[in-house]
Amino acid sequence: MNIYLVGGAVRDQQLGFPYKDRDYVVVGATAEHMLAEGFKPVGKDFPVFIHPKSKDEYALARTERKSGVGYKGFDIYASPDVTLEEDLQRRDLTINAMAQSDAGLVDPYGGMKDLKAKTLRHVSPNFQEDPLRILRVARFAARYAHLGFTIAPETMKLMQEMVSSGELKTLVAERVWQETSRALGEKSPDVFFDVLRQCGALLAIFPELDALFGVPQPKEHHPEVDTGVHTIMVLQQASLLSTSPVVRFAALTHDLGKALTLPEYWPSHHGHETKGLATLKKMIARLRVPNEFASLAEKVMEFHTHCHKALELKPSTLVKLFESLGAFRQNSELEGFLLACEADSKGRTGFEQRQYPQSDWLRKAHVAANDVNAVQFIKEGLAGKEIGKAIYDKRVYVIEQLKKESL
DSSP states (O other): OOEEEEEEEHHHHTTOOOOOOEEEESSOHHHHHHTTTTEEEEESOOOOEEEETTTTEEEOOOOOEESSSTTEEEEEEEEEOOOOOHHHTTSSGGSSOEEEEEEEOOOOOOOOHHOOOOOOEEGGGGGOOTTTHHHHHHHHHHHHHGTTTTEHHHHHHHHHHHHHGGGGOOOOOHHHHHHHHHHTTOOHHHHHHHHHHTHHHHHHHOHHHHHTTTOOOTTOOOOOOBBHHHHHHHHHHHHHOOOOOHHHHHHTTTGGGGGGSSSSGGGGTHHHHHHHHHHHHHHHHHHHHOOOHHHHHHHHHHHHHHHHHHSSSHHHHHHHHHHTTTSSSSSSOOOHHHHHHHHHHHHHTTOOOOOOOOHHHHHHHHHHHTOOOOOHHHHOOOOOOOHHHHHHHHHHHHHHHHHHHOO
């Protein structure tokens, strides 16, 4: 029995990149042997085991043969006679098909060469058997773009062919969202969506986003003109402002309504903030997006224009905005909202370094309004709905006073 460290830990070790998970391949062993050594099986019919102490994953060397459609359509063969090279060959990219042991690095498919060349290249034609690999490659491109990594032309061509085959239709929502949410947490999440667009997968998986490309906006406000380009720029800015995938998703989806504007009204997009809500909700339902992501995305879409006009809005409108954002509750979405709106403002050609005073003003106004609570009104003898109205009126008043002093 021989044990090898494989996959991401080997890759990131060679890159000097931080990593958490350590996965191992065991060559020359059986499931019975692993159980006898105290390992716990992950699943009933899957040859992966958990180490009794470290809790790392140890998988028996295996091969996979395509037998159906989708990512589940594989026959798995795990046996002591499966070699390390055969196991590594089933992996997606050469940089993920290296193994490490006490004897040194095992690299049968040129992973180190591609690491040095900063190239994401598929291991073998078997890459096309799993459509999820398109999203994985896009995610790795998002992770390593800042290091200069690009996708090999032959790999991009294969991804385009996979999209044309219609195999992406077999992907289940949970797997799509899992890769997407992880990509939103990478250093350059915009690259994920750019790669998907290059290979044609954006239209297949995120048609709502793809529809934004080619839709013009007023040049005086949006020198970049194209709404799709603007959307990618907003995501870039969101990534500079926040590491939160929730904020980044809200920034990404804030302008979906502009794709619904009839061409005869271009480049104006009156009412896009509310027109896009139904589209966003359908997208959220289809991809089974978690509530935390959905909630902020819907609020940013509906109210981002309010934020941009915050310095002009009436105090009463600001209080209603804060209430809509749950800003007076413990689970306030105000900060995430402000970051996504600032990203929207800066995600325009020539506006990247421009200040966004609206955020500071809204933070100050919120602090002042949030100091108002029910205690003083209960002491005054108010009850029921009277308390709610008194709190609202006082919050409007304190913002009015703050506005006179600050603006």
